Amino acid sequence: MSFDRVLIWLPPIICFASIWGLLSLFVWSAWQALRQGTVHLKRLHAIPCDRCVYFTGDFRLKCTVRPVEAMTEDALGCRDFEPISKPIPQRDPQKSCGTCSKCNCSISKAKPTCATASKASRL
Ligand code: SF4
Numbered sequence: 001m002s003f004d005r006v007l008i009w010l011p012p013i014i015c016f017a018s019i020w021g022l023l024s025l026f027v028w029s030a031w032q033a034l035r036q037g038t039v040h041l042k043r044l045h046a047i048p049c050d051r052c053v054y055f056t057g058d059f060r061l062k063c064t065v066r067p068v069e070a071m072t073e074d075a076l077g078c079r080d081f082e083p084i085s086k087p088i089p090q091r092d093p094q095k096s097c098g099t100c101s102k103c104n105c106s107i108s109k110a111k112p113t114c115a116t117a118s119k120a121s122r123l
Contacts, residue, residue, distance in 0.1 A: 043073065043076070044073075046076055047071060047072070047073065047075050047076060048075065048076075048081050048083075049062070049063065049070050049078075049082055050069045050071075050077050050079060051083055052078075052081050052082055052083065052084065053082045053083070053084050053085075054066075054080065054081075054082060055070065055071075065080045066080060068080065
């Protein structure tokens, strides 16, 4: 093979290798950015402030106990975290108490003291 033929094939080979090298580098860096973003998002979702009783939801005073650390990564593992208790489920006033089938009172089954049920039990 003469030196002239090598000179003819050398630029396309260099361009081909450069393009594929740059494309590979781009894909690798995009994958790394996606992985780091996912890890950071998981860490941010672990901040417990939105489930805490001391969180006010007001941007001027986010937390009444630790206003500086609230909603930041410093709040991870906060010692003052107090979970919000679940609200007490309310009974539907349209449903029957279950004591009798005649009324639509909202008295719970634990205390069957509705007037219709007590009249029925006396008879
Ligand atoms: S007490 Fe801690 S967990 Fe609760 S809102 Fe304040 S900083 Fe967040």
